[in-house]
Amino acid sequence: MENKDQLHPCMIVIFGASGDLTKRKLIPALFDLYTRKQMPEHFAVVGVSRTEFSDDDFRQKLFDFKPDNYSDSASWNAFAKHIHYHAADSTKIGDYAQMKQRFKALADEHQTGENALYYLSMAPQFFEPTINNISAAEMVTEGKRYCSLDRKQKPWQRIVVEKPFGSDPKSATHLNSVLANVFEETEIYRIDHYLGKELVQNLMVLRFANAIFEPIWNQSYIDHVQITASETVGVESRGAYYDGPTGGAMRDMVQSHLLQVLSVMAMEPPVSLKAEDIRTEKIKIFKAMRVPKYDDVPNIAVRGQYGDGQLAGKVIKAYRDTEGVDPESQCDTYAAMKMYVDTWRWGGVPFYLRSGKAMAKKITNIVLYFKPTPHILFRDMAKQRKANQIVINVQPDEGIRIRFEGKVPGHRLAVKDVELDFDYVKQWNAQPPDGYSTLLYDVMLGDQTLFKHRDEIECAWHAVQPVLDYWNDNPQFDLPNYAAGTWGPSAADILMAQSNRYWHNPK
Ligand SMILES: NC(=O)c1ccc[n+]([C@@H]2O[C@H](COP(=O)([O-])OP(=O)(O)OC[C@H]3O[C@@H](n4cnc5c(N)ncnc54)[C@H](OP(=O)(O)O)[C@@H]3O)[C@@H](O)[C@H]2O)c1
Structure with a gap:
C-alpha cells in the first residue's frame, strides 16, 4: 500500500446506505482502514437512502450489526463522529437541492473540500437514474480538470459501481455509456471484491x-x-x-x-x-x-x-x-x-x-x-x-x-x-x-x-x-x-x- 499522505480529504457518499452491504462490508472496511491509520486526515461518510434516521440512530444501527468488530469503543466513537445520514430518494431530482446543501455543510464541518466518492450500494435498477441525477444536480466537476494545466490540484469526484453490472452485453454497454456521459473512465470504479x-x-x-x-x-x-x-x-x-x-x-x-x-x-x-x-x-x-x-x-x-x-x-x-x-x-x-x-x-x-x-x-x-x-x-x-x-x-x-x-x-x-x-x-x-x-x-x-x-x-x-x-x-x-x-x-x-x-x- 502507498503512503497515507497521498490520500486527499474526501467525502464518501453511500447511496443505499440503509442496506445490507453498508453495514456488513462498507462500514467495517472503512473502520478497519481508520484503525490502521489509512483514512485521510479529513473525511466524512454520508449515508443516503429513503428511510428516516438521525445521525445517531444510523450510527447505532451500524454498531449494533457488528458490535464485536467495534469492541475498541474509543476508536469506534471517534470514527462514528465522521458518519452522517441524509434521508432522500436518489432517483428523484427534487431531493437533490437539500442533499447538496447538507453535503456542503458536512464538507465544511469536516474540511473535506469538493472531493467526493459516490458509492452506488443499491439495486441495479437505481444506478442509471442516480447517475443521471448526480450529473443534473452538478455534483460532478472533475471533467473540468482536463482543461486545467495542473490537474492534480483540482478536486475529484469518483463513482464506485457495485455488481451486478448489467445482465447481458446490451445492458452492460448501456450502463457504461450512462457512466461515460457523466464521469471520465479514470474516475469510474467498477468493483469486484474478488x-x-x-x-x-x-x-x-x-x-x-x-x-x-x-x-x-x-x-x-x-x-x-x-x-x-x-x-x-x-x-x-x-x-x-x-x-x-x-x-x-x-x-x-x-x-x-x-x-x-x-x-x-x-x-x-x-x-x-x-x-x-x-x-x-x-x-x-x-x-x-x-x-x-x-x-x-x-x-x-x-x-x-x-x-x-x-x-x-x-x-x-x-x-x-x-x-x-x-x-x-x-x-x-x-x-x-x-x-x-x-x-x-x-x-x-x-x-x-x-x-x-x-x-x-x-x-x-x-x-x-x-x-x-x-x-x-x-x-x-x-x-x-x-x-x-x-x-x-x-x-x-x-x-x-x-x-x-x-x-x-x-x-x-x-x-x-x-x-x-x-x-x-x-x-x-x-x-x-x-x-x-x-x-x-x-x-x-x-x-x-x-x-x-x-x-x-x-x-x-x-x-x-x-x-x-x-x-x-x-x-x-x-x-x-x-x-x-x-x-x-x-x-x-x-x-x-x-x-x-x-x-x-x-x-
Ligand atoms: N449485500 C451483499 O453482500 C452484496 C455483495 C455484493 C454486491 N452487492 C451489491 O451491492 C448493492 C447493495 O446491496 P445490498 O445488499 O446492500 O442491497 P439492499 O439491502 O437492498 O440495500 C439497498 C438499499 O438501497 C436503498 N434504496 C432503494 N431505493 C433507493 C432510492 N431510490 N434512493 C435511495 N436509497 C434507495 C434501500 O433503502 P431505503 O428503503 O431506506 O431507501 C435499501 O436499503 C447491490 O447492487 C448488490 O447487488 C451486495
Whole structure:
C-alpha cells in the first residue's frame, strides 16, 4: 500500500446506505482502514437512502450489526463522529437541492473540500437514474480538470459501481455509456471484491516476482486450468433476488468474478505495475476469450440446481422450496464451463470454470494441471502417478500448494505425490485484510488497478451470453440435478471425463 499522505480529504457518499452491504462490508472496511491509520486526515461518510434516521440512530444501527468488530469503543466513537445520514430518494431530482446543501455543510464541518466518492450500494435498477441525477444536480466537476494545466490540484469526484453490472452485453454497454456521459473512465470504479482478495494480488507476485514459474506458465507445460468458487450455503433469504434476471451462478459468479480471476492468472507480464499497464494486459485476455458457438453449448457448459441434501448434519432444503423462488425455476445454482483463451501462450489449453451453491466445501481456488513428462521413466508406476499441480487457494485457507512426485523412503523404488505448502496465515502470522478495505483504500488513492475497465465487462458478457441464451431457449427437465452438500451434477464430471480429466475436489 502507498503512503497515507497521498490520500486527499474526501467525502464518501453511500447511496443505499440503509442496506445490507453498508453495514456488513462498507462500514467495517472503512473502520478497519481508520484503525490502521489509512483514512485521510479529513473525511466524512454520508449515508443516503429513503428511510428516516438521525445521525445517531444510523450510527447505532451500524454498531449494533457488528458490535464485536467495534469492541475498541474509543476508536469506534471517534470514527462514528465522521458518519452522517441524509434521508432522500436518489432517483428523484427534487431531493437533490437539500442533499447538496447538507453535503456542503458536512464538507465544511469536516474540511473535506469538493472531493467526493459516490458509492452506488443499491439495486441495479437505481444506478442509471442516480447517475443521471448526480450529473443534473452538478455534483460532478472533475471533467473540468482536463482543461486545467495542473490537474492534480483540482478536486475529484469518483463513482464506485457495485455488481451486478448489467445482465447481458446490451445492458452492460448501456450502463457504461450512462457512466461515460457523466464521469471520465479514470474516475469510474467498477468493483469486484474478488480482485481485492490478497491471493489474487499475490498471484501477480507469484508470477512476476519469481523466475521459476513464468517459463512453465504456458501451453507447452500446462495441460489445463481449473477455477472453482463453491459455497456450502444455499441462497438462504436471497431467493427472490437470485431467481431474478441478474441471478444464477453463470451471471452472478462465472461472468464476473471467475473471468476476472482467469484474466489475472492468464495475462502477459505488464510493462509496469501502473493501473493502465495491468489493465491493458487484462483486456487483451478478455478480448482473446473464445466466444462459444450457440450449438456447441451442450458440449462445453453444464447447468445445475440443488435439491434437498445435507451437509455436516445440517439439512439444506431444495432451491425450488426456498421463499421467493419459482417452484419450477430453471435458475442455475451451479454452472460449469470449458473455455479457451486464443493467444500464443494459451493456445489449446482448456480453462474449466465452475461455481455453485450448496456444495460440499466452501473454496475458491485455481488449479494448474501440468502435462506428463515427455518420457515416462517410471512406467511401472505410471498408473499411480498424478499430474504435477499448482493449487492457489484464494479463500479460505489462503495459500499456494505445489504437488509433485517424490520417492517413498526404502530400498524399493516407489513414487508418491508430495506437497510443498505455503500457508498465508502461518507464514505471515496475519489474516489477509477484507477485500473491501483494500478496494476502498485504492479508490481514495485513485488507483484503478483492481477495478474493471469497461472493455473487460463487455467482453465478459459476450463470453457467456451464448450459454445463457441456449439455457434460456432450452429448459432442462432433470432439475434439480444435484443433492445439496455434494460437488454438483454428474454432467459436470462427464464434461471432464470426456477429456480424461477430473475435478479437483478437496476433502
Ligand atoms: N449485500 C451483499 O453482500 C452484496 C455483495 C455484493 C454486491 N452487492 C451489491 O451491492 C448493492 C447493495 O446491496 P445490498 O445488499 O446492500 O442491497 P439492499 O439491502 O437492498 O440495500 C439497498 C438499499 O438501497 C436503498 N434504496 C432503494 N431505493 C433507493 C432510492 N431510490 N434512493 C435511495 N436509497 C434507495 C434501500 O433503502 P431505503 O428503503 O431506506 O431507501 C435499501 O436499503 C447491490 O447492487 C448488490 O447487488 C451486495
